[in-house]
Amino acid sequence: MATGRGPPPWHRLQGLREPREPLRGGGAAWGTTGAAAGRTGASRFRKGRGVKFGAGDTALRQYARRGQHFEKSPSNCSVYLDRMPSEILLKIFSYLDAVSLLCVGCVNRRFYHLANDKISGLGWAIILKEKSGREYIMPHVDLSLNDTSVTVVWYGTDWPCLATLSTLNLCGTTPVFMERYKAPAKNGPRWYSLIAQYDLSQLTESTMIGCDRIIRIFSLSPGLVVGLWKKKEELAFVMANLHFHHLVERSTLGSATVPYELPPHVPFLDDNPEYGLYGYQLHIDMHGGGVFFLCGTFHNLFTMKECIEDGYVKLTVIHFRNSREHLPLIGKVGLAWRTNIFDAIIESCSFMDVTLLDEHRKPFWCLSSAVYMRPAVCPSDGPHFLGQTYYIDYKDVEGRVHAELVWIEETEEYFIVSLVLYLSVAKINHWFGTKY
Secondary structure: OOOOOOOOOOOOOOOOOOOOOOOOOOOOOOOOOEEEOHHHOEEEOOOOOOEOOOOOOOOOOOOOOOOOOOOOOOOOHHHHHHOOOHHHHHHHHOOOOHHHHHHHOOOOHHHHHHHOOOOOOOEEEEEEEEOOOOEEEEEOOEEEEOOOEEEEEEEOOOOOOHHHEEEEEEEEEEEOOOEOOEOOOOOOOEEEEEEEEEEOOOHHHOEEEEEOOOEEEEEEOOOEEEEEEOOOOOEEEEEEEEEOOOHHHHHHOOOOOOOOOOOOOOOOOOOOHHHOEEEEEEEEEEEEOOEEEEEEEEEEEEEOHHHEEOOEEEEEEEOOOOHHHOEEOOOOOEEEEEOOOOEEEEEOEEEEEEEEEOOOOOEEEEEEEEEEOEEOOOOOOOOOOOOOEEEEEEEEOOEEEEEEEEEEOOOOEEEEEEEEEEEEHHHHHHHHOOOO
């Protein structure tokens, strides 16, 4: 999260878990079933729940016999810490400040639960501002932890009238007064750190990514989903999907009106600018309300300097013509939503998390956004598939993501048959100090 070193090391978890009620319950695990991804890398899948914030896990018990010899473990030091009783870890964590404590919470799931147990007090809130200047502050109701992001949810019955609202501010919140061994007061003063501001005055003119019988959902960049009741055109729920990269800093070090500003980037000098990009690593997740459809990592990605077109460098992750690289989406694709009364799943929508690391294993491009599948009018030239073709597209100032999927009727599942990243040349020049 705050360390900026890519996805947390939870790859040791094995097995598949069936999805339960969305946005509730225990952690999801990596799947043991994978698919070859050719020379670009391998992928693993999982199907299960996101982690809900809650109490710490049961302490791991260790039994030692006097005089017994233990061989030195080749694992890193985090494994030794993980063997300590929870009481000892809580004592150690009590000496850390808020930012360090939340960084520790990204090491593994057990550390996350312990670091969250009556210590950090970190939360998220939305501030709804009316055109008259009146503000409504709403703390988050629920959230779930994903591999490289956190999904935060707001719902209730006391929403202000949408027609009166002008903006929505998404903020991280931390208690102003902290006691080492006591949970922060529920109604105590809190520090607000602005993460993003969204314009609600023209919400219905934003991109609608899906609907069902009673709800329409709209996507606002970056990473916000707003659900409106079809009948009344009023707010039903708000969901924010926040990438871990610099999330702690953005949630704690800004102010209520000014977001945290990242330190100036020092370019990594490219000693071989003529060879293009090489040694890149991509981690991509697709999930909806705690249920994962795709969780894959691709290694040794590269592209040549000649692949520059219209201000973008094309980085192909899954090749259309190589069927060995094609990957299935596990389960029924959809975005789960909930209010006080209703809950359902909107099909063909999900959250997508992308973490692209450069050759130095530094986060080059990180994003979390809601996406949707749209039917393709003219599928790409290539192998003939017996099924409908769909596209998933995402775009921001740093790049684009384009995925092509095919619905296989026999197995009733989607297959990703093409995945391409388009990286902005301006971003590359800024990152490496080059002049492509």
